[in-house]
Amino acid sequence: MTEVKAYAAKTSDSEMVPFKLDRRDVTANDVKIDIEFCxxxxxxxxxxRNDWKNSVYPVVPGHEIIGRITEIGANVTKFKVGQLVGVGCMVDSCQKCSACKDDMEQFCENGATFTYNGADKHLGGHTFGGYSEQxxxxxxxVLSVPENLDPRAAAPLLCAGITTYSPLKHWNVKKGDKVGVIGLGGLGHMGIKFAHAMGAHVVMITTSPSKSGDAKKLGADEVLISKEEEQMKKHAGSFDFLLNTIPVGHDMNPYVNLLKRDATMVLVGAIEPLDPLHGGSLVMxxxxxAGSLIGGIKETQEMLDFCGEHNVVSDIEMIDMQNINEAFDRLVKSDVKYRFVIDMKSLKNS
Amino acid sequence: MTEVKAYAAKTSDSEMVPFKLDRRDVTANDVKIDIEFCxxxxxxxxxxRNDWKNSVYPVVPGHEIIGRITEIGANVTKFKVGQLVGVGCMVDSCQKCSACKDDMEQFCENGATFTYNGADKHLGGHTFGGYSEQxxxxxxxVLSVPENLDPRAAAPLLCAGITTYSPLKHWNVKKGDKVGVIGLGGLGHMGIKFAHAMGAHVVMITTSPSKSGDAKKLGADEVLISKEEEQMKKHAGSFDFLLNTIPVGHDMNPYVNLLKRDATMVLVGAIEPLDPLHGGSLVMxxxxxAGSLIGGIKETQEMLDFCGEHNVVSDIEMIDMQNINEAFDRLVKSDVKYRFVIDMKSLKNS
Structure with a gap:
């Protein structure tokens, strides 16, 4: 085992503080990564903050990890030392159930091991994430990251990227489709970029007129202000697909009304109770x-390759590890365009 | 025009009473039908009762019409006088929009003409349904009804039949699929029969243990009592498809939990607000x-042909037109197995 520097929350109401954790020695199937960005x-x-009532402390978060390989196990053939790689929301799964066999490890029937706050099969206890050195x-x-991408801006692809890419691909968004992206935050800004790169006519749907300029810079062809009834009426029944990134419970009915016959709205943000939905709005x-959760490992690699090919990365603001508490405070206020990325050098040098 | 006998409600709080209405003369594209059963x-x-706040009085209901042709227009080639035919929920649509071109007249973008309480394009005013002689x-x-079916028991196929057949076909229910039918009423009993005839393993999902015997007679392989938590747990994540026929707002979460990964629950009954749905239950x-509304004319004919082939009809209780008020009262109490059908001779002879 190796002791490495990290940042952790020790209780649900404590600030993030320096912390030391143990990483296991590399086994035959393992890859050791020196984390550069998270x-x-x-x-x-x-x-x-234990919002989902399942946190185990200390919590070392971070599942948008980019780094370089420093050591590989005997069975590792597809990676080499020095290679730029990424790790997303999962670090293990049973690899045997029907979900794993269908390349959807996120739905592993025996429970995927999430990158942090999951049960650690090797060391016992729980897993620690990417707010750490290694x-x-x-x-x-382990995902291969195209070398032509800015590795800092590639970090959020590992969660925000795959979460938005997967439903767009699964529901077969294609050139010319009219696609609405609801909500402009970390997920929404990636949704716009991907839908645009797939050739769709992208409409940013937001409550905030002030976001129009940014949305267009990110690749939106139009902006629809959801509070403007006349605009909503004009677009009623016209969307081939809606990617709903609103992160909290809300009224889905006005958005369902925007869908064409037989079209789908996919939720990727709200995992809590939603306002009452009118059955008639689906029947007519x-x-x-539908819902969608990140994506499987094969699809995450496909997404990274797509990003390499189309030069898609996140819009980011770099921070030092020591500024994480301030970044969290700003995150609560949605005061970030559109993802904070931690430069892990700041932790190593501390 | 021809004056014909009918039964109508003159206001939202009046009983059904004898009424006379005018039917148009047969035009080149028309078929005149002597109604035998409704x-x-x-x-x-x-x-x-104006529950949906869009009723126009007098209301002559009835959209599960079976009868024989007595006259055809000059352009009618696929029907002949004396033929057994049916009319369902629609009597016209624009025939030009993308929905009509896709054989989904129920979603006609210019508004399908419903069999009763729709705008009558020929005579003005509103349409009158099947509680009438002609x-x-x-x-x-106009639908062709296979002659091997009992015409009385075929009547409910025109609405309850197509409403349940269409989603089972559209979502590709096939031999061996585990299909749940939620709610055992007019729609549910047809859902069981169709899913069974399609070769599915059919599970009747109901709150009432007393319905078990009937469900099995109708073709259910299993009965799942939705109030029994242990039973619901046992079936969690195991259904390929759920047909939800509950006619009122309800909590969908326990049912969503029964679905397999990537599986669909289709609402065909509830057109009002549903209890808050957990986003997480879709995401995981x-x-x-989804919702589904009756079916298009082409699909309705396909359904009737399927019924002829598989000998599928409704379980019915025959009534005379004069007993419609009592039948409505019993309908409110779900006291019918499973569909009342009016013998229209009782109206003709009155």
Whole structure:
């Protein structure tokens, strides 16, 4: 085992503080990664503050990890030392159930091991995430990152990227489709970029007229202000697909009304109770609502390759590890365009 | 025009009473039908009582019409006088929009003409339904009824039948699929029969243990009592498809929990606000909820042919037209197995 520097929350109401944790020695199937950058996902904050009532302390968050390989196990053939790689929300799964066999490890029937706050199969206790110097991960959960991408801006692809890419691909968004992205935050800004790169006619749907300029810079063809009834009427029944990134419970009915016959709205943000949905709004037009959770490892690699090809990365603001508490405070106020990324040199040099 | 006998509600709080209405003369595209049987749908009662706030009085309900052709227009080639035919929920549509071109006239972008309480394009005013001696309908909205079916028990196929057949077909229910039918009423009993005839393993999902015997007679392989938590746990994550026929707002979460990864629950009954749905229940397992409304004319004919082939009809209780008020009262108490059908001879002879 190796002791490495990290940042952790020790209780649900404590600030993030320096912490030391043990990483396992590299086994035959493992890859050891020197973490260079780690994105700050809203889930990190939810776990730190125990919003989902399942946190185990100390919490070391971070599942948007970019780094370089420093050591590989005997069975590792597809990676080499020095390679730029990423680790997302999962570090292990059973690899045997039907979900794993279908390349959807996020739905592993025996429970995927999440990158932090999951049960650690090797050392016991729980897993620690990317707000640390190093990580040791099973080779099946390591992603290859195209060298042409800015590695700092690539970090958020590992969660925000795959979370938005996966439903757009699964519901077959294609050139010319009219796609609405609801909500402009960490997820929404990636949704716009991907839908645009897939050739869709992208409409940013937001409550805030002030976000129009940014949305267009990110690739939106139009901006629809959801509080303007006339605008909503004009767009009624016209969308081939809606990616709903609103992170809290809300009224889905006005958005369902925007869908074409047989079209789908996919939720990727709200995991809490939503306002009452009118059955009739689905019945009229045979409309659909679905959920989507990150994506499997194979699809995450496909997403990274797509990003390499289309030069898609996140819009980021770099911070030092020592500024994480301030970054969390700003995150709560949605005061970030559009993802904080921690420069892990700041931790190593501390 | 021909004056014909009918039964109507003159106001939202009046009983059904004898009424006389005019049917148009047969035009080149029309088929005139002598109505023999008419099913009693719960929508009939909703319209009579103005539950949906869109009723126009007098209301002559009835959209599960079976009869024989007595006259055809010059352009009618696919029907002949004396033929057994049916008319369902629609009697016209624009025939030009993308929904009509896709054989989904129920979603006609210019508004399908519903069989009763719709805008009558020929005579002005509103349409009158099947609680009458005769009806004159555009040939494109007349269905051929297989002669091997009991015409009385075939009447409810025109609404309850297509409403349940369409989603089972559209979501590709096939031999061996585990299909749950939620709610055992007019729609639910047809859902069981169709899913069984399609070769599915059919589970009747109900709050009432007393319905078990009937469900099995109708073709259910298993009965799941939704109030029994242990049973619900046992079936969690195991259904390929759920047909939800509950006619009122309810909590969908326990049912969504029964779906397999990527599986769909389709609402065909509830058109009002539903209890708050947990976003997380869709996100975990990429599950889907959709709505479905009757079916198009082409699909309705396909359904009738399927019924002829598989000998599928409704379980019915025959009534005379004069007993419709009592039947409505019993309908409110779900005291019917499973559909009232009016013998229209009782009206003719009155």
């Amino acid at each position: 994105g700050v996902c809203h889930s990190d904050l939810h776990q730190v 990580v040791v991960v099973d080779k099946e959960f 037009g045979r409309k659909r609502i | 099913g009693v749908c719960h929508s009939d009662l909703h319209q009579v 009806v004159v309908v555009d040939k494109e909205f 397992g990429r599950k889907r909820i």
